[in-house]
Amino acid sequence: MINYDEEIRNFRSSMDISAVEDMIVRSDVTDMKDILMEILKSEIREDAE
DSSP, X not given: OXXXXXXXXXXXXXXXXXXXXXXXXXXXXXXXXXXXXXXXXXXXXXXXX
């Protein structure tokens, strides 16, 4: 049988949902920023030629 009192005492919470969402959003923004920077760099190179 499961001892619920013991399970609750031993419970370790995982990362808070909002913290996970923030990490995901920051990661996505970084990726989008990198893509935009590459586009801008290629446009600048084309204009210089």
